[in-house]
């Protein structure tokens with residue numbers, strides 16, 4: 281079954297703090313949707329409301345057309361990971377999943393498969409307190425996948441994963457989406473989101489800033505290129521003349537960050553000027569630069 285998440289005019293207030301205001305967006309099946317925003321933007325709050333863990337002050341959030349609380353067997357429709365620390369420290373990974381399976385009417389035989397799928401079968405009988413952060417994150421993912429859901433809602437699932445783990449999770453999410461699943465995943469790692477997400481929803485101060493395809497957003501903003509070499513300074517006037525923004529890289533004698541020209545154009549210019557470079561490398565990806573632009577202008581205008 282394919283399930284869309286729709287957030288409609290959502291508002292959430294905690295006393296005097298407005299965590300989310302009039303937020304509307306949809307998360308489509310068949311795609312990985314990144315959920316981005318600075319600290320305190322309201323991402324976790326929105327995810328908790330979608331999962332029925334927090335009551336909205338205004339508006340609503342629906343999964344496949346109904347609120348989470350109205351889904352008859354929710355773990356079979358929605359898998360979630362909000363806080364990987366939320367495991368009883370004395371309970372083993374296997375017992376933790378067994379407990380969730382029993383509580384949600386999932387066949388206990390799925391536990392072993394889920395442990396295998398997230399790569400912690402070898403640690404299945406260790407108490408949760410003896411698992412590393414990355415292993416607890418994988419256990420949380422196993423719990424999310426246990427009911428074979430069509431929707432995944434994951435809050436910062438990359439936290440604590442090693443580079444292999446990050447690549448593994450990227451593959452898992454893409455596969456899940458390719459099979460028609462709906463994925464909403466928050467992260468602060470822009471490079472990773474650019475590699476993983478098809479679509480991003482960007483919020484700040486509880487408000488929607490953008491809901492857009494990753495490629496489109498990344499293309500809107502050029503990333504910066506680090507240009508470093510003993511004679512690089514000589515290139516600066518020419519770079520500026522061609523419309524690039526050039527900033528001296530902090531704490532370096534000869535390095536500059538150039539925005540608005542691609543590395544090949546800069547390389548040709550250096551070649552023409554006979555300037556040797558030790559570094560000519562994209563630094564910020566388009567998504568990271570776009571995120572900074574979006575959230576910084578919001579901060580200064582707000």
Ligand SMILES: Nc1ncnc2c1ncn2[C@@H]1O[C@H](COP(=O)(O)OP(=O)(O)OP(=O)(O)O)[C@@H](O)[C@H]1O
Nearest residue numbers: 294297298299317318319320321322323324325326
């Ligand atoms: N239970 C709560 N009680 C009071 N204020 C809260 C509560 N939960 C969240 N807030 C406030 O709501 C705002 C949004 O927080 P939220 O955790 O949703 O942001 P976030 O985008 O997930 O941030 P981060 O990237 O830091 O995890 C913050 O100002 C936060 O302090």
